[in-house]
Amino acid sequence: MTEPRGSTRFIVILVLLGLVMMVLVGRLAFLHLGGDQNKATAAKTKPFKQTLTVPRGRILDGSPSAGILALNVGVKDIWADPSLLIASNRVGTTLTCLVPLIPIDMADVLPRLNKTNSQFAMISRYVSAEKADAIEKLKLPGVHSSDSSIRSYPQNEMLCHVLGFANNEGVGSSGLELAMEKLLKGSPGLIESRLDGKRREMVERRTQEIPSKSGADVVLTIDQQLQYMLEKSVDAAMERNRSKAAFAIMERVRTGEILAMVSRPGFDPNQFRKATDPQKLNRAIGYVYEPGSTFKVSVIAAALNDGIVTPETIFNTENGRWLYQKKILRDYHGYSQLSVADVLKKSSNIGAAKIAIMLGNVRMDKYLRSFGIGGKLGLDLPGEEGGILMPVQKWAAISSSRIAIGQGVAVTGLQMLGVLCAIANDGALMKPYLVKEVIADDGTVLLRRQPQVISHPIRPETAALMRRLLARVCEEGGTGFKARVNGFSVGGKTGTAQKPISGHYSETDYMASFVGFIPADHPEIGMIIVFDEPQPLHTGGAVSAPVFGEVAEQAVRYLGLTPTESLVPLSKTIQTVGPGETF
Amino acid sequence: MMAKKNRKKGQTKFPVPIPLVALLVVLVGFALVYVCLQSRTETLGREIRGLEASQSRLRDQLVREQCEWAKMQSPSSLELALKSHGLVMTWPGRDQIVRVRYDGSLDTLHGYETRPSARVARNNRIVMND
Numbered sequence: 001m002t003e004p005r006g007s008t009r010f011i012v013i014l015v016l017l018g019l020v021m022m023v024l025v026g027r028l029a030f031l032h033l034g035g036d037q038n039k040a041t042a043a044k045t046k047p048f049k050q051t052l053t054v055p056r057g058r059i060l061d062g063s064p065s066a067g068i069l070a071l072n073v074g075v076k077d078i079w080a081d082p083s084l085l086i087a088s089n090r091v092g093t094t095l096t097c098l099v100p101l102i103p104i105d106m107a108d109v110l111p112r113l114n115k116t117n118s119q120f121a122m123i124s125r126y127v128s129a130e131k132a133d134a135i136e137k138l139k140l141p142g143v144h145s146s147d148s149s150i151r152s153y154p155q156n157e158m159l160c161h162v163l164g165f166a167n168n169e170g171v172g173s174s175g176l177e178l179a180m181e182k183l184l185k186g187s188p189g190l191i192e193s194r195l196d197g198k199r200r201e202m203v204e205r206r207t208q209e210i211p212s213k214s215g216a217d218v219v220l221t222i223d224q225q226l227q228y229m230l231e232k233s234v235d236a237a238m239e240r241n242r243s244k245a246a247f248a249i250m251e252r253v254r255t256g257e258i259l260a261m262v263s264r265p266g267f268d269p270n271q272f273r274k275a276t277d278p279q280k281l282n283r284a285i286g287y288v289y290e291p292g293s294t295f296k297v298s299v300i301a302a303a304l305n306d307g308i309v310t311p312e313t314i315f316n317t318e319n320g321r322w323l324y325q326k327k328i329l330r331d332y333h334g335y336s337q338l339s340v341a342d343v344l345k346k347s348s349n350i351g352a353a354k355i356a357i358m359l360g361n362v363r364m365d366k367y368l369r370s371f372g373i374g375g376k377l378g379l380d381l382p383g384e385e386g387g388i389l390m391p392v393q394k395w396a397a398i399s400s401s402r403i404a405i406g407q408g409v410a411v412t413g414l415q416m417l418g419v420l421c422a423i424a425n426d427g428a429l430m431k432p433y434l435v436k437e438v439i440a441d442d443g444t445v446l447l448r449r450q451p452q453v454i455s456h457p458i459r460p461e462t463a464a465l466m467r468r469l470l471a472r473v474c475e476e477g478g479t480g481f482k483a484r485v486n487g488f489s490v491g492g493k494t495g496t497a498q499k500p501i502s503g504h505y506s507e508t509d510y511m512a513s514f515v516g517f518i519p520a521d522h523p524e525i526g527m528i529i530v531f532d533e534p535q536p537l538h539t540g541g542a543v544s545a546p547v548f549g550e551v552a553e554q555a556v557r558y559l560g561l562t563p564t565e566s567l568v569p570l571s572k573t574i575q576t577v578g579p580g581e582t583f
Numbered sequence: 584m585m586a587k588k589n590r591k592k593g594q595t596k597f598p599v600p601i602p603l604v605a606l607l608v609v610l611v612g613f614a615l616v617y618v619c620l621q622s623r624t625e626t627l628g629r630e631i632r633g634l635e636a637s638q639s640r641l642r643d644q645l646v647r648e649q650c651e652w653a654k655m656q657s658p659s660s661l662e663l664a665l666k667s668h669g670l671v672m673t674w675p676g677r678d679q680i681v682r683v684r685y686d687g688s689l690d691t692l693h694g695y696e697t698r699p700s701a702r703v704a705r706n707n708r709i710v711m712n713d
Contacts, residue, residue, distance in 0.1 A: 017607050024614040055646070068653035074643030129643065147639075154653035203628030228658035487677060557674050562682060 048201060052189030055149065056170055057215030059163060059177075059184075061224040062257075062436050069224070070163055070177070070269075072170070073152040076132035076145040078102065078123045082113045084142035094140050098123065101131050126150045126168075151177075153269045159227055161282035162220070162261050162381065162434060165269040173272075174280065176218065176434065179382050183438050183446060186215035214441040221257035221436045221449075226250055229554045230260040234529070237547045238264055241512075241534035247283040247413050248529045248547070250555065253421045253517055255451040256430030258379075259525065261285075286383040288410040289530070292497025293479075293540070294515050295406030296352040297470065298419050300344055302367035303355045305462040311341040311469060315351045322350045325398045329353055329405075332496075344469050345478045347494060349405045356404030364400055365392035370457035372418045372429055373411060377454065379432045387411040406497055407505075417528040420492070420515045423470070424523035427463040429454045467491050471520035474545075483514055483545035485553045487563030491523070492516020492548065494540035499533070509533045514544035518552045519564045525555060 059070040078098070085091045091113050098104060102124045112121040125148065127135075132145050151166040164175015172181040189212030194205040230248055238246050250260040263283040267275035281287065303309045320334020331348050343351030356364055368374065374389030388410040390399075402408040414432060422429040431452040438447035458466070470491035474480040479494040495513040498505035513530040517523040529544040529551075537543050556563075654660060665672060 013604075017611060020611055021607075021614070024611070024618060027618055028614070055642075065656065067656060068649060071646060071650060071653075073646050073650050074639075129647065152650055154650050155657050155659075158657070158659070201632065203631045204624040225658055554674070563677065 046195055048191075048193050048195045050191045050193075050201075052191060052210075052212040053149070054186040054188055054212040054214050056151065056166060057180075057184040057186065057441075058217045059180075060217055060219045061227075062219060062221045062259075063223045063225055066219065067155075067224045069155055069159060069220070069222075070151060070153050070166075072149045075126045075128060075148050075150050077125045077148045078127050078132065078135060078143065078145050080113060080121050080123055080144070081142040082115050082118045082121045084119075085113060086116050088141060090141065094143060097138055097140055098135065098143070101134055102127050151269075155224065156270060157266050157268050158224070158231060159222060159261070160266045160269050161263045161280075161284070162222060163269055164382075165272040167272075174382065175282070176220070176381060179380055180218050180435065180438070184215045184218060186441075187213040189213070216438045216440045216446055218435055219437045219439065220434055221252075221259065222261070222434065223259050225558055226555055227260040227262070229558070230527075230551050231262050233547050233551045234262050234264060237529075237531065237543065241531060241537055241543050243531040243534040243543075245278075245283060245532040246530060247287065248527065248551075249284050249413055249417050250525055250527045250551070251417055251421055251432060253424040253430075253523045253526045256421070256432045257436070257451075258432055258434050261434075282381070282383055283530075283532075284413045285379060285381060286385050286412070288385050288387050288412055289511050289532075290409065290497045290500060291406040291411050291416050291513065292495035292511065293347045293349075293352075293406055294416055294493045294495035294513055295409065295411070296344060296347065296404060297423065297466070297493050297515075298368060298371050298373070299352060299356045299359065299364065299404040300340060300469070301419075301423060301458050301462060301466045302364060303359045304340070304465060305367070305458040306359065306363060308358050309340050309355060311339060311465065313340045314338070315340070315343060315348075315354050317343075317348050317350045320350070322353075324353065324401055327398055329401065341469050341472060344493070345472045345475075347473075347479050352404045353401035356400040359400070361392050361395050361400050364403070365389075365395075367457055368403075368409075370429070370455045371422060372415050372454060373409065377414055377418055377432055379414060380435050384414070385412050387415050406495060413528050413530055416513070416515050417526055420470075420517055420528070421523075421526040422457055423463050423466045424491070424517040424526055425463070426460040427456050427458040429457060467517075467520050467523070470516065474516070474520075479539075479541040480514060480516065480545045480548075482541060483516055483548040483552070485518060485549055485556065488518050488552070488556055488561070489520035489564060490516055490518050490549070490552065491520035492545075494545055496539040496541075510538040512538055512540045512543040514540050514548045516548055516552075518556060519561065521564055524559065524561055525552070527552065527555075 055072040058068055060066045061069055080094065082091075085094055091110075095104065095106070095109070095113075104124060109121070109123055112118070113123075115121065123143070127145075135143065136145065149170070150168070151170065153160075153163060153165070160175075162175055164177040165173055166177045167173045170185070172178040172184060177184065190208065190210040191201075191206060192208035194202045196202050230250055234246050234248050237243070246262070246264045248260070248262045249258060251258055261282075261284050263281070265279045267279040300309075304311070314337050317331060317335045317338050319336055320331040322329045329349055331350050333346065335342075335346065335348060338346060338348050338351050340351070340355065342348070343355065359367075368389060374387055376384050376386040378384075389403075390408075395403075399408055418429055418432065431454050433449050433452075435447070436449055437445055440446050470493060471489050472478055473493055474483050474490040480490070480492045483490050483492055492514055493516065495511070495515070497511040497513070498507070499509040499511060500506070501509065511530060511532055512534050513528065515526075515528040517526040527548055529547045531543050534543045
């Protein structure tokens with residue numbers, strides 16, 4: 001008998017292959033269809049599309065440490081399944097467990113938790129990760145958490161008006177958050193995939209994945225150390241002088257970079273919903289006021305630039321009372337006559353008015369507009385006002401004499417500082433800016449600002465002369481004496497403006513201001529300090545000038561400026577009151 | 584001597600369907616590759632999901648730490664910290680500041696090595712309070 005060995009082997013191989021095939025088919029069936037138990041879940045797989053949210057870009061300060069001023073922080077939303085809680089009769093117990101951990105508005109949450117048909121009820125939004133972890137550890141049935149993010153401002157109230165705020169949907173709503181929205185928000189990504197029966201993403205089934213692009217970081221010109229110095233001094237002075245409001249700006253005169261900007265009252269951008277409209281107003285750029293005597297600087301600079309007067313030109317200041325166009329103009333202190341240099345130092349209204357009349361309406365208007373008065377300077381922050389300067393054709397007979405002393409004209413703090421900074425910067429008016437650069441997530445520089453000249457209202461020689469005249473204002477006998485800084489010469493001008501109320505000037509409410517620069521001979525920084533309705537002291541020299549001195553003293557040390565020799569006092573070269581040309 | 588019987592001579596040969604076997608082998612091969620790839624992608628998918636979750640968690644943690652650090656570094660926090668430790672910091676007086684100016688040329692550095700101060704600086708120091 002022959003042994004069919006070949007066929008046996010073949011059958012064995014076939015059986016083995018068949019077994020392997022069966023195993024494989026079984027595995028395939030399991031993977032694709034699952035057992036009876038998994039059939040339902042397998043059938044539940046469905047397409048899934050997820051938009052990947054991106055963190056909004058950060059806002060950083062311009063100091064070497066690049067301090068973070070705004071960033072997005074991951075938080076959790078705590079929610080519950082009311083149907084489950086009601087079925088297990090655990091509504092009360094659950095809330096009792098949660099109350100010590102998170103603030104819960106019972107009146108708001110209870111009705112939502114008592115909806116039997118609902119499977120979702122928000123309990124608390126924006127809960128910190130630590131608290132959410134603590135809740136998860138409690139393992140409360142029917143209580144869940146989901147990821148969310150919130151805009152956080154680590155410095156709280158500091159720089160609130162500049163930063164503004166982003167709303168709960170992550171959209172910039174004011175300040176730089178609004179102005180830089182396009183660059184800060186980034187672009188969201190997208191995932192197209194499938195979910196399994198347990199609603200988990202089947203990563204191996206991803207068909208599309210577009211990575212998200214984080215928002216860019218915005219680096220400011222603001223230095224948080226200088227900002228803090230300014231805020232602290234302004235706050236203290238506000239309290240000391242019982243002032244209604246205040247604002248202040250510090251600017252680098254050569255470039256137009258804003259180093260600090262304060263507006264009071266302020267608000268905490270972390271709790272922007274609680275802020276009132278007056279608190280949200282950035283007074284440094286969005287509040288127009290009559291500048292008073294600080295405005296004399298622009299008129300005197302114009303007259304000197306046109307050669308109409310010299311610092312030695314003597315004016316009859318009428319012993320402090322002058323009738324012009326049937327209207328009386330008064331000086332705070334009466335003088336019989338003053339030189340142009342002393343008109344500025346003593347802040348004579350009559351002297352300034354006479355200089356303006358000599359200058360003429362058209363030329364005065366041209367100079368003022370060239371100094372940036374009557375129009376926006378173009379700061380990269382929303383809410384900037386342009387001030388009020390009527391067209392020259394509409395000026396009345398006394399307009400120039402009143403505009404010269406800062407009445408009948410309205411400016412913002414930024415504009416007034418611009419005038420002084422132009423003088424400090426050899427006559428070049430710089431465009432102020434707050435955003436130094438914008439850097440993308442991958443380090444690419446998307447935007448880098450360069451200093452930009454707006455205009456040249458006066459010649460460099462006139463500017464140098466004006467700096468010497470303004471330095472005299474802060475010397476002994478000048479109205480800005482309290483702004484002086486040890487080791488440095490300071491140039492500046494005080495202003496005490498009566499507030500126009502119901503068509504006439506108030507006798508009790510004033511705007512006290514000081515605007516100046518330091519060092520006077522080689523200016524580096526310019527600063528304006530304004531207080532609204534300070535009491536009982538109300539003059540710029542008594543209220544604002546000391547704040548300038550206090551902040552400038554710290555700022556020059558922080559910026560490492562070398563103390564300079566004082567300028568040669570003009571009083572030694574100019575005969576203040578004496579024979580000369582009179583007007 | 585009788586010749587050895589050739590056993591294979593009487594055997595009937597089973598016709599092996601070679602194409603069928605080849606097809607089976609190929610199918611099994613494909614199936615094996617499919618299963619391997621399937622389990623591998625599943626593993627990778629799980630890994631990706633885990634890493635994505637981990638990345639998100641770490642990013643959140645980093646941001647929280649950055650936020651805390653920014654708060655701690657803020658001038659107001661530093662001032663409070665100084666106060667709580669009873670430290671008073673003041674700016675140095677003008678007479679306490681030595682300003683060293685470098686004019687940009689290396690000439691000012693010539694002769695430095697021979698100065699007594701340079702020799703002292705080279706001496707080994709006895710560290711006592713480190």
